[in-house]
Amino acid sequence: MAKKASAASKGQRREESLSREQIIQAAIALLDESGEEGLTFRALSERLATGSGAIYWHVANKSDLMTAACDELIGKAMREASLAGTPQENICLLGLLMFDAIDAHPWVGSALMYAPHQSPMLHIVERIGQQLKAMGVPRAKHWLSASTLLNYILGVGGRNAANGQHARAHGLNRTDALDAIATAWTQLDPEEYSFVRSLATQLRSHDDRKDFAAGIGLILKGISPN
Amino acid sequence: MAKKASAASKGQRREESLSREQIIQAAIALLDESGEEGLTFRALSERLATGSGAIYWHVANKSDLMTAACDELIGKAMREASLAGTPQENICLLGLLMFDAIDAHPWVGSALMYAPHQSPMLHIVERIGQQLKAMGVPRAKHWLSASTLLNYILGVGGRNAANGQHARAHGLNRTDALDAIATAWTQLDPEEYSFVRSLATQLRSHDDRKDFAAGIGLILKGISPN
DNA sequence: ACCTGAACACCGTTCAAGT
DNA sequence: ACCTGAACACCGTTCAAGT
Numbered sequence: 001m002a003k004k005a006s007a008a009s010k011g012q013r014r015e016e017s018l019s020r021e022q023i024i025q026a027a028i029a030l031l032d033e034s035g036e037e038g039l040t041f042r043a044l045s046e047r048l049a050t051g052s053g054a055i056y057w058h059v060a061n062k063s064d065l066m067t068a069a070c071d072e073l074i075g076k077a078m079r080e081a082s083l084a085g086t087p088q089e090n091i092c093l094l095g096l097l098m099f100d101a102i103d104a105h106p107w108v109g110s111a112l113m114y115a116p117h118q119s120p121m122l123h124i125v126e127r128i129g130q131q132l133k134a135m136g137v138p139r140a141k142h143w144l145s146a147s148t149l150l151n152y153i154l155g156v157g158g159r160n161a162a163n164g165q166h167a168r169a170h171g172l173n174r175t176d177a178l179d180a181i182a183t184a185w186t187q188l189d190p191e192e193y194s195f196v197r198s199l200a201t202q203l204r205s206h207d208d209r210k211d212f213a214a215g216i217g218l219i220l221k222g223i224s225p226n
Numbered sequence: 227m228a229k230k231a232s233a234a235s236k237g238q239r240r241e242e243s244l245s246r247e248q249i250i251q252a253a254i255a256l257l258d259e260s261g262e263e264g265l266t267f268r269a270l271s272e273r274l275a276t277g278s279g280a281i282y283w284h285v286a287n288k289s290d291l292m293t294a295a296c297d298e299l300i301g302k303a304m305r306e307a308s309l310a311g312t313p314q315e316n317i318c319l320l321g322l323l324m325f326d327a328i329d330a331h332p333w334v335g336s337a338l339m340y341a342p343h344q345s346p347m348l349h350i351v352e353r354i355g356q357q358l359k360a361m362g363v364p365r366a367k368h369w370l371s372a373s374t375l376l377n378y379i380l381g382v383g384g385r386n387a388a389n390g391q392h393a394r395a396h397g398l399n400r401t402d403a404l405d406a407i408a409t410a411w412t413q414l415d416p417e418e419y420s421f422v423r424s425l426a427t428q429l430r431s432h433d434d435r436k437d438f439a440a441g442i443g444l445i446l447k448g449i450s451p452n
Numbered sequence: 453a454c455c456t457g458a459a460c461a462c463c464g465t466t467c468a469a470g471t
Numbered sequence: 472a473c474c475t476g477a478a479c480a481c482c483g484t485t486c487a488a489g490t
Contacts (some may be wrong), residue, residue: 017453017454017455018454018455040481040482040483041482041483041484042481042482042483045457050455050456051455051456051457052456052457052483052484053455053456053457053458053484053485053486054454054455054456054457056483056484056485057453057454057455058454061483061484062483062484110339113336113339113384113385113388114388114391115388116385116388116389117407117410122411122414122419122422125421125422125425126418126419126420126421126422129421129422129424129425130421132421133421139424142421142424142425142428143425143428143429143432143437144437144440144441144444145444146421146425147437147441148378148440148441148444148445150381151378151381151382151385151441152374152377152378152381153381154381154384154385155376155377155378155379155380155381155382155384156377156381158339158380158381158384159339159342159377159380162339162340162341162342163342165340181343184343185348188348192352193348193352194352195351195352195355195356195358195359195368195372196348196351196352196355198355198365198368199351199355199368199369199372202368202369203369206369211369211370211373214370214374215370215373215374215377217448218370218371218374218445218448218449219374219444219445219448220448221447221448222443222444222445222446222447222448223444243472243473243474244473244474266462266463266464267463267464267465268462268463268464271476276474276475277474277475277476278464278465278475278476279465279466279467279474279475279476279477280473280474280475280476282464282465282466283472283473283474284473287464287465288464288465
């Protein structure tokens with residue numbers, strides 16, 4: 001009682017011991033609130049009311065922590081995916097689950113990028129691979145098909161992460177950010193950049209999520225034997 | 227003369243003034259030698275025999291410098307590409323030029339990733355776009371086709387960068403690194419990860435460059451109308 | 453077993469002061 | 472106009488010392 005009161009009066013120290021799970025949840029919250037650069041061991045230890053060194057008892061280092069936070073979201077999404085449609089539809093759905101996770105948590109995009117063979121990525125490969133088998137893709141094309149899809153998803157994710165970070169750093173919303181880029185494109189040399197210039201209007205009006213799904217569709221069409 | 231002698235005797239100060247170009251070249255050298263984390267303003271200013279603050283007169287900040295270094299290599303490769311084949315072949319060649327640049331300078335992969343709308347990327351989009359037009363891709367599909375290819379290239383590049391960084395950090399060569407991953411895959415739960423496990427042997431023997439080209443081919447096949 | 457928190461070895465960036 | 476280099480406000484990580 002006396003102990004509790006003194007802890008409460010300080011308002012700082014925790015009662016129960018830390019757990020890896022708590023640390024991961026706090027890291028996710030911090031990343032969501034303030035992006036990749038918001039996750040520091042100092043901010044994290046303050047939020048967890050503990051010393052900065054204590055975190056290292058449960059987590060190897062920052063990259064381990066980022067990967068674990070990423071896997072928490074991706075692994076959950078992949079496990080919970082209900083695959084009721086055709087294999088093609090299912091792959092598209094798995095991709096969109098990834099897209100939505102990255103869209104809601106932009107830092108996931110770069111965490112994925114920098115942990116290309118870790119557990120979050122394995123969850124994705126496995127689920128997609130099962131659907132490729134269901135599609136009847138021959139064994140010899142498993143590797144190519146899976147890695148093409150993966151590389152594409154990784155690319156979109158990384159770009160989303162970069163866009164999110166850029167927008168946050170400059171305090172821009174999506175429309176303003178796109179507007180700035182489109183304007184810059186319009187001012188390019190017409191001789192040298194005619195194609196890029198012609199994309200400016202589509203840049204302003206495009207829908208990232210629809211484009212992502214359409215890109216998956218394009219790749220699936222290329223994978224199919226006909 | 228007296229000035230020159232004293233500078234030479236110190237062996238440190240430069241004679242002519244710094245230029246942005248010199249800084250970029252030194253940055254590239256540093257990045258090639260010791261990776262992304264090798265590029266610091268302290269190391270750079272030492273190499274250039276100047277003060278760390280001097281660099282900021284020619285370069286806005288670290289990210290500006292990385293983008294400029296990236297553009298130096300990518301822009302050059304894109305400008306010099308001789309496009310003598312069919313549009314499909316040319317797109318594949320452009321992609322391979324990118325792949326080779328990133329393979330020789332892994333940091334380019336992440337520089338590209340974190341500057342998705344900067345000048346290096348514009349060079350690529352423009353060249354690829356011209357070939358898409360030559361393929362007869364209708365205007366309405368320009369955006370989708372270009373961004374799918376770009377996202378794929380970006381994904382491969384980012385993964386290459388991550389692999390390179392991982393290998394350097396752990397002092398592994400390619401074979402050892404792949405071996406470690408393949409072994410880890412083999413030890414996964416057969417129930418939960420049957421597909422990933424089945425890829426382990428292909429992981430050991432695959433050829434990144436060939437796979438990359440094949441992936442481009444897959445996407446091109448999806449883009450073609452037939 | 454688990455936690456503390458000062459200390460270490462760094463960063464990128466700024467800026468008064470110099471030439 | 473261009474450069475200096477100390478100073479600022481941070482990092483991730485370690486580790487002796489505590490409980």
